[in-house]
Every structure is written in C-alpha cells, then in structure tokens.
Amino acid sequence: MVGTLHAWHAVERGHEVVQIEREEEARGASLRNFGQIWVSGRAGGEELATALRARELWERIGRRVPGLGFRPCGSLTPVRGERELAVAEAALARPDAADRGYKLLTADETRAVNPALRGEFTAALHCERDAAVEPRTAQLALRTALRASGRYAFLPGREVREVVGRGAVRDDHGDVHRGDAVVLATGAWLGGLVRELAPDLPVRRVRLQMAQTAPLGEQLTTSVADADSFRYYPAYASEALDALNAARPQAPTAAAHRMQLLMVQRLDGGLTIGDTHEYEHPFAFDTLEDPYEHLTQVVEGFLGRPLPAIRRRWAGVYAQCADPSRVVHREQVREGVWLVTGPGGRGMTCAPAIAEQTGSELGW
Numbered sequence: 001m002v003g004t005l006h007a008w009h010a011v012e013r014g015h016e017v018v019q020i021e022r023e024e025e026a027r028g029a030s031l032r033n034f035g036q037i038w039v040s041g042r043a044g045g046e047e048l049a050t051a052l053r054a055r056e057l058w059e060r061i062g063r064r065v066p067g068l069g070f071r072p073c074g075s076l077t078p079v080r081g082e083r084e085l086a087v088a089e090a091a092l093a094r095p096d097a098a099d100r101g102y103k104l105l106t107a108d109e110t111r112a113v114n115p116a117l118r119g120e121f122t123a124a125l126h127c128e129r130d131a132a133v134e135p136r137t138a139q140l141a142l143r144t145a146l147r148a149s150g151r152y153a154f155l156p157g158r159e160v161r162e163v164v165g166r167g168a169v170r171d172d173h174g175d176v177h178r179g180d181a182v183v184l185a186t187g188a189w190l191g192g193l194v195r196e197l198a199p200d201l202p203v204r205r206v207r208l209q210m211a212q213t214a215p216l217g218e219q220l221t222t223s224v225a226d227a228d229s230f231r232y233y234p235a236y237a238s239e240a241l242d243a244l245n246a247a248r249p250q251a252p253t254a255a256a257h258r259m260q261l262l263m264v265q266r267l268d269g270g271l272t273i274g275d276t277h278e279y280e281h282p283f284a285f286d287t288l289e290d291p292y293e294h295l296t297q298v299v300e301g302f303l304g305r306p307l308p309a310i311r312r313r314w315a316g317v318y319a320q321c322a323d324p325s326r327v328v329h330r331e332q333v334r335e336g337v338w339l340v341t342g343p344g345g346r347g348m349t350c351a352p353a354i355a356e357q358t359g360s361e362l363g364w
C-alpha cells in the first residue's frame with residue numbers, strides 16, 4: 001500500500017509510474033491488516049497530524065475509487081469499571097480530543113450507536129474520526145484506477161535486485177528500469193537489497209496473528225477495540241492508565257502475546273479480529289490457538305452472543321521504526337533512490353500522507 005500510494009500520488013501530479021512487485025499480486029502486510037484507518041490511539045503531534053491528513057486523503061480517494069470500501073464508521077472502545085473509565089476520561093481531557101472526535105458514551109448511548117454490542121460494559125470511548133477500508137481488495141481497486149490514467153504500469157512477478165545507477169534498478173529478469181526517482185517500499189522485507197543499501201536500518205519487524213469469521217448476520221456499525229488497546233497506543237498514556245496497569249494487569253494470555261482486541265466488520269459481514277505482537281526472532285511459523293480463544297471470549301463479552309465460526313487465520317509481519325515516535329523511515333540510499341519503510345501498525349492508516357510527504361520532499 002505504501003508503494004501503491006506513492007504511485008497514486010506521483011500519477012496525480014502528472015508523472016509516469018512503473019510499479020514493480022515481486023509477487024504475482026501483493027501478499028504483504030497491506031492485505032493482512034484490519035483495514036483500520038485508526039486515528040484514535042495515535043500519539044499527539046506529528047503522528048496524529050499524519051493520521052488525520054491520511055484519513056482526509058483516504059476519504060477523498062475513496063470517493064473516486066469505491067472499490068476501496070472506505071467508510072467513516074468510527075470506533076468504540078467499551079470500558080468496564082472505574083479504572084478503565086478513568087483512562088477513557090483522561091483521553092477525553094487531551095487537548096487534541098476534539099480533533100480525534102472523542103466522545104464518552106454511556107452504555108445505552110453505545111448500543112444506540114452500535115446495536116450489535118449487547119454485552120456488558122459501563123461506557124465506551126467513541127472516536128468519530130476512525131474509518132475503515134477493505135485491505136484484501138484495496139490495492140486491486142487502486143490499480144484499476146491508476147491504469148485508467150494511462151500513466152501507470154504494474155509489473156508483477158519481478159523482484160528488484162540491484163541499484164545500477166542514478167534512479168535505475170535491475171530486476172531479477174535482468175531488465176533495467178530508470179526513472180527520475182526510485183522509491184523502494186519493500187515493507188518488512190529488510191534483507192537482501194535493502195540490507196545492502198541500508199545496513200544499519202533503525203527498523204524492526206513485528207509479527208501479528210489475525211482471524212476472520214463467518215458473517216455476523218447483522219451490522220457492526222463501528223469498529224471495536226477493547227480496553228487492552230489503552231495499554232498499547234500512545235494517546236492513552238496517563239496517570240489513570242498507570243493506575244489501571246498497576247491494579248489490574250492484563251489477562252495472562254493477553255499479556256503473554258501483547259494482545260488487544262481490534263475488530264472490524266468486512267463488507268461481506270465477516271469480522272476481522274486480532275491481534276498479537278511478537279518481537280523476538282525467529283518468528284513462529286505457525287499460529288497459536290490460545291490468542292484466538294482469548295479474543296473469542298473478549299468479543300463474545302461485547303456482543304453478548306457467540307462469535308461466528310472463525311473461517312480464516314493468518315499471521316502478518318510489519319516493519320516498525322525502532323524509535324516508535326517516528327512515523328516512517330524515509331532515507332535516500334543512493335542517488336535518485338529512496339527507501340520508505342517502517343510505518344509499523346499505522347502503515348495502512350498513514351500510507352497516503354506518507355506518500356504525499358515523500359512527494360513534497362522530492363519536489364513532485
């Protein structure tokens with residue numbers, strides 16, 4: 001998605017773009033995510049500004065490319081008990097709360113906004129600015145629109161292997177591609193070419209487990225998070241959060257896998273649920289059941305009904321800047337060649353604004 005949106009941005013400015021993809025169709029983090037355009041938990045300052053700008057761009061692009069499935073659905077984080085409520089209240093007291101569209105809803109108000117939430121909770125933090133897109137089809141839809149410009153070519157099944165001069169790369173078919181600018185947006189593939197070009201890249205890889213269910217049979221009008229998300233997203237850092245962490249650590253499975261619940265309904269009615277966070281290498285090659293059992297329990301607690309059968313399970317890996325306050329790592333690695341990676345768990349959200357920023361820095 002980072003590469004595709006760079007292509008989008010450059011084509012919009014009248015340039016010709018060749019996008020080279022190693023797979024026959026992309027299979028990376030951009031397909032494996034929730035499709036959350038997630039403003040609510042972002043750190044104040046540059047990160048929030050980037051997410052808000054990106055959200056605006058997603059909405060604009062979504063109007064032109066309906067296949068993105070952009071919807072301004074907002075999110076709800078139901079809370080239980082005084083301590084979780086206090087964290088939501090602290091979020092609401094942030095000076096940038098209005099930019100995020102934060103509101104604190106009673107349990108009844110929450111159910112009025114999202115009637116599928118028939119479970120037990122005290123209140124919910126509503127973030128009106130959160131949105132969603134369809135990750136499995138978004139790139140395909142964008143590519144169709146890009147092709148219609150007449151200034152875009154997609155070359156799948158080719159791996160970029162080497163920089164062979166100013167703004168020139170060779171692929172594994174031996175073909176050389178030249179441009180005014182080359183942007184390497186290789187996601188979490190940080191070995192090979194990327195290691196040669198940037199041996200000390202301040203970026204780490206993170207692996208997540210996810211699942212998708214059969215259709216829910218009713219609409220989930222907002223995306224949903226649980227209060228464990230407070231423990232991981234910088235916007236919620238507060239004394240109230242410290243008090244929550246001290247008084248009530250996460251459930252053991254959630255703590256062991258650094259979990260939170262995020263849940264988004266797909267356009268087919270299924271629920272994408274996750275996630276875990278694995279930092280130690282080598283990553284597991286298989287998916288573990290315990291996290292899914294934990295997520296099932298949490299979701300059922302909010303829905304007040306059994307979770308539809310899980311139909312798909314997968315894992316994904318993203319690249320994250322080692323300094324989490326940095327939105328992305330953008331580096332000129334050779335003359336006319338830039339590397340853009342490391343947006344972490346916010347890459348889907350921020351990709352349009354990251355691409356726009358690259359364009360500004362490169363004078364597109």
Ligand SMILES: Cc1cc2nc3c(=O)[nH]c(=O)nc-3n(C[C@H](O)[C@H](O)[C@H](O)COP(=O)(O)OP(=O)(O)OC[C@H]3O[C@@H](n4cnc5c(N)ncnc54)[C@H](O)[C@@H]3O)c2cc1C
Pocket residue numbers: 001002003020021022023025026027028029030031032033034035036037038158159160161185186187188189193208209210274275315316317318319341342343344345346347348349350
């Ligand atoms: C499970 C999961 C859930 C997530 N949820 C969210 C979310 O809801 N919201 C959010 O904002 N972010 C989310 N993220 C993060 C987000 O998905 C990523 O930050 C973002 O998709 C990264 O995009 P990318 O284009 O850099 O990487 P990728 O999507 O991985 O794309 C990189 C592409 O480069 C290709 N490539 C690599 N090397 C070469 C080469 N040498 N030559 C040619 N092609 C090459 C790969 O084949 C791949 O298609 C999630 C991530 C994961 C894994």
